[in-house]
Amino acid sequence: MPAPTVRMRRLASELRRLRKAADLTREGISERTGINEATLYRIETARARPQARTLASLLDVYEVTEPRRTELMTLLKQSAHRGWLNTFSSDLPERYTSYIEFEAEAREVLNYECLFIPGLLQTERYARAAISAVLPECTREEIESRVDARMQRQAALTREQPLKLWAIVDEAAIRRVVGGRAVMAEQLQHLSAITELPTVNLQVIPFDAGAHPGMPGSFVVMDFAEAIGPAIVYIDSQAGDLFLEEEADISRYNLVFTHLRAGALSPSASAELIAAAARDERPGRGA
Template sequence: MPGRHKAPTLRLRRFAAKLRELREAAGLSHVEAADLTGLDRATLFRIEGAKVRPQGRSLRALLDAYNASEKDRTELSALLKAAAEQTWIQTAASLPSPYATYIGFESEAEGVRNYEILAVPGLLQTESYARAMIKGTAPEASRDEVESRVAARLERQRLLARPDPLKLWAVIDESALLREVGGPQVMHDQMAKLREAAEEPNITIQVIPRSAGAYPGMHGAFVLLEFPGEGHDVVYMEGSTSDLFLESIEDIARYNMLFEHLRAVAAGPDATRALLAVAQQNWKEDGHDGS
């Protein structure tokens, strides 16, 4: 069974990265910093790895050793305080660790750009589609685990309806509209949900039609998470054995460019609405024929 833990928030990761930058700017190694502050070396590694939050006394000792400015001290104190605030996902201990980490990041994002090849994006799935997808892709999951993941997926969708709604731009390969997940009725209802979502001002949906042929990005789905302020964006890719988070400037730039290529090859929003209407009608007819 996958490991479980409280998901580190993006704020804690930012805190850890900033603290590591200050240590390096001071020209200190982990060993030297630990010796200067009396902090256990393993603990310092865990703090810089966003595994634990330091006590206030330990943080003050580290900042003194690094000759941190008042601006840096204020910023780090604010990040540490914010990192202590639990979100709903941090208490959902039954979720796999990488998934919990991703959802924690998503809850702090202001924008999501999601490219999917084989499935409807989780933020746009119906409950029935989500349940069928999870059962099909995670056959080892128990009934309780399946229901926990379904509940988490539906909870995530509340981000799209909050007062300051998450901005979602989804590019979906048409094959996801043709793959039968859960049966014709489930697919019919899923197409209806996509059509409704496409009318929301904070949601843009584009479908890449089969007629597009080969195009950049066919090697794998990904999510670009955008956060307030400059930098700190994250690329997330889900794998069968492990998940991947990319945060370097080079990786973010590469996937930003790739998403622009995908937007260009995909049908525009109006043409996409037409494709979704046809897909919904086709699944209705399939459901009728199969009854």
């Protein structure tokens, strides 16, 4: 089954919220509407796209009025749109395609990385080296598909209404040599250039800052236009990818990011650190 689009996930999330607010079980909804419980489960988990009449029946039961009713019906109409992801969806894991869908719809991304350069800021050679090392079980074709997708994602930074990116990285991500010194030097030079964009901010947490709230691991907070829905948090780990949509989780990660931003070097001081690291990685220097 193709990965659900961001709008389809948003619709599913809203339908779950409406049912719980009405204090109804899926069994109770099935009795009132005749919609099969299994179908309701698939709709509420974004595994199935409801028909317009099915959605209308659910909104009747939940007593949803205008203008929210029209907004949700419009969300259903738009939920089949996938954009450029069609090219890759059959080659990429479902969780990754879901992430790409969310990112493509986001208006702002807060990204903290403890060991890697953020994907939206990676060069092609760095991305290939990083993916190859992290996923040694992948075939060459699978690696290239991921690299191509990562490069296409970066178009969001220069589109007509560009994605706003605020990235914070631990100094370890700047100092770790991925792909060799030439690849790393190119990557660091690219960071210096890409952060000239007015919608891109990059900060570095230096080693001498000591312990900080980001040490447990990397995360991404994505914020959307009001018509699409509230923010979400994405966490990528060895145990699997995780999307968090509860308000308490979003607030917690926003607070962590605020603390990280306060503890990191300023964007200008970060740029100086990155430029110095780039000079250190130029071929011909050191042993």
